Amino acid sequence: MLKFWRFNHPNQPYREALHTLLCNYPNGLSALEIAEKLGISNSECNRLLKSEQIRDDIDADPSTGILIFKTKVTIPPINTLNKALIIAKQSKFLLKAKLALILLSASIVCFSIIANNLNIFISFLKPNKAEIESELSKQNKIEIRNEIDDLNQRIRNIRSVAEISKCRIYWDNSQTCYIEGRLLTQSEFEKEIDEMKLQISQLRLNNNQ
Incomplete structure (x- = not known):
């Protein structure tokens, strides 16, 4: 069965980079090696790998005594690893920016301008x-x-x-x-x-x- 690239998941910007990396290593990599090459923390890497296993997009081989992860995607990667990492970092930045905007919106004060006899009063309303x-x-x-x-x-x-x-x-x-x-x-x-x-x-x- 062919597995296609479908990694536009807003909450996991490193999905494409992970599969691009594993496509370059057909014999697979350990979780520590993946975290190091993607430049992410071990905890973030473990969450990413678990998510991909649930989606059935990667395979875990325990034959060496250490889990070796391999991609199940059969179509060649769209981007190079360097480009995929750049896209992942940009997406992660945008994700953080989006979260910051949500938090900011919760504290924005709404302005209402009331005109009365050419006198403008500004009242601050709670969000x-x-x-x-x-x-x-x-x-x-x-x-x-x-x-x-x-x-x-x-x-x-x-x-x-x-x-x-x-x-x-x-x-x-x-x-x-x-x-x-x-x-x-x-x-x-x-x-x-x-x-x-x-x-x-x-x-x-x-x-x-």
């Missing part, structure tokens, strides 16, 4: 806190729904892989089955599914609050 909170709540709900959709897609993907790999035959014989670069027992496989279902339940609970 509409309710509207700001409502807009932030809408954006948060959209992000939560996207996370839920990604997790549901991840569950469907690994179940499909397990079925194609005929893992049931191996599990019935108390053996492990190779799924996305990992050898899993049936209990480990079901535990991973249950953990993602728990995440979905928690996200739905948060989205209804």
